[in-house]
Amino acid sequence: MLTRRELLRNGAILGGAAALPSLLSVRALAQETSMRLYWWGSPTRNERTQAVAKLFEAANAGVKIKGEVGGNDYWQKLTTMLAGGNAPDIFQLEPGRFADYARRKTTLPLNDYIGKIIRVDKLAPGVMDLGTVDGQVAGMPLSINAFSLLYDEVVLKKAGLTPPGAQTTWDDFARLCIDLTKAVGQKNYWAVGNASRYTYAFEAFLAQRGKRLYSDVGVIGFEAKDAEDWYGYWESLTKSGGCVSAEVQAADQVQIDSNPMARGNAAMAIAFSNQLLGYQNVCKNPLGITTLPVAQIGGPSGLFYRPGLHFVIAATSKNPELAAKFLDFFVNDPEVGKILGVERGVPINTDIKTAVTPLIDDVSRKSVAYINSIADRVGPYPPPVPLGASEFDSRAFRPIADKVAFGQMKPKEAAAQLVAEGARMLKG
Template sequence: MIKRKFPLLITFSIILVLGLLSGCASNNASTEGEASEDKIQLRMTWWGSQDRHDRTQKVIELYEEKNPNVEISAQFTGWDGYWNKLATQAAGGNLPDIIQMDYKFLSEYAENGLLENLNPYIKSGSLNFDDVEPLYLDGGKLDDNLYAVNIGANAHSVVYDPAMFEKAGVSVPEPGYTWTDLQKMGKELSDELGNGVYGLQPDAGIMMFKHYLRGNGKWLYNEDGSALGYEDDQLLVDFLQNTVDVLESGAASPPELFKSAGGNIEQMPIINEKTAIFTSAHSNQILAMEQAAGRPLELTIQPMLEGGEFGHYVKPGQFFSVTSQSEKAEEAAKFIDFVTNDLEANEILNAERGVPISSKVRDHLKPNLSDAGQKMFEYLELVEGYAREINQPDPPGATEIEDFFNTQIEDAIYYGEITPEEAAQMFRKKANEVLADNK
């Protein structure tokens, strides 16, 4: 059995929870009773854009209207700091009843006992998946136990501005284009658009590297999570060299332009017409990106390796989970059922988190989708032709490894502080240290 290696803050949180759980539980129960004798009090948290916040808040209000005995307190943040905040709440035995969950954190939270097994609520009827194909639920399962409900399927994508391509006289990327094609069109765009406008925003991040590995028939981790899944470091060297090349050629925007945006969609260079291509987006982001840009944007698949394998996969966009610290787990599950199946609620959400998992909901939404929504649905259909099965969930320690990549490796490459060869050596050394605990 794989030994769990949890990020430091979460490890501390779990230890503290064990010491405080009984006291916190009684305190929470007392506080809840004082707050309201009549209403069921739930707390819910998520990350995302302002658009997601507004839509989700309206759904909460609709649920409260249809269920006047329930009151839901909403907690909304951006991606930055979200997981640290959850860890702090776990330390106090005070996690919200419902949390938005991400695929890469699912096994860590579930295997450390922080998430409720939802199978009993399916049996009781609080969760109804009669209109949901099993493949949409598989991503939220560990050992056949459902710990998270997919609230929107999506896939990685490239977003581009067709008007900027037309202005530059450059052909838009067609499915099947290669990494070399991407570099070439980025340079052409930069040359033609000029005046501090660039062809593309580069991405030397871990998700893009995973896509590159899949194109090479590899994966980041081996099957038992005890080592990296590729032996030849030249794969990482070549991937990072792509970024070095596009930066040095002027095809890509300098890091100062896109790093200042942080995780704010509204400040992304493509939104402000500073780049024509955003190379690594989740397909569901097209809704918020078009709204922020105020003009049409388009989706296409990510670049392929000539003669390589398909790098794409269809994945759960985000999940909703019920935490094990909730004292109202069944009521929390009922709200997730509402988000999954209620037609009026999904009219409000408008597939902002991804394509809904209920076939009944999808059929209901299709005729009235916005242009951006149509693009998202159509992109999922497109990507199925360039996708393979999703890899197994990331192993223990993956969060630490990937955070190291996205900070110590990615940024150092952007700013020319290390060579791709040095980066590959650094990454393997770090990964070996972390994954050794899984042997």
């Protein structure tokens, strides 16, 4: 009679051949658990995101996250990867392009994962609406932020000027910029960058007029006169020396490191509230944060809470469930919350927001305080951007603004062209 030890030994020998394919399958499965993650951002964001990826790997044996960081060429590389069928499993989008990518079917709807793999019970009320396009959850909002105005506290104090605030009108702001540039008196240094080429700044300007950048039916939501006034404002400010030269502004790729303020050419920047930390990391003086100028005191602020960024799963991902698990981990894990802080914006998980706020540094706390301070001034979130919005931004809005800045086009002519390009590019 065989002993138990002999039986096990013989079974192992006899089953060796049968076990071989299973071992090969396990190895193959291990190879399939690598996942690509693609984002852009400051060095601080890169460090924090990589740390989260390592934490996810530690919690999921056999999983390898391949982090890929984009720079000024982020969108070009993403377009190339999508066109070549080589998209990352998860990639980062910003609200101005998010719906456009979703409608082009490049992102995987998350509806089947919500409440199953991706927990939403602790998220701020209504936050998933910020990731919804045409009734489908197209991506995961990562945070909440808002438009803001950042300023160098030391430069304004030395100039003897009062920083802008909630009661500052656009006319007040123009006078402040002109006075500040003159007071500093430094070559290649101005009060602020030329924000005429930022769709988000124009969107706030329009919201103060009761209009939108894009309408509910997916076409432009403004008139040529609105664009003419916008271009005219910045043309006048450029000529009076209140904002940077066209040559300096043209180098801005709408990222922190290329902004005139980050490059030492301006004392202020129209940016997003979560970017305060990124700007502070590259600016030597303490920075303040406030709201954008308004059309009139007591009128609409032009502000609304918006998703800081989205993570989406590529429609071609071979590991969608693993990718969904990572999204859940990114927004719901307490340790991840401690790593991320508020660099991408205020956490959407309310428990994590409460836990993180006492732990963050003074600069990050300013960002959270700002978000809390505008609660009674924010308006509704605008409709999702239409198909063609990305092209409109990069091939029409910015180039036309640059032509005005360089004196190659007058505001009225530029506004007419912008409206015409919008009609051509946007697929309502």
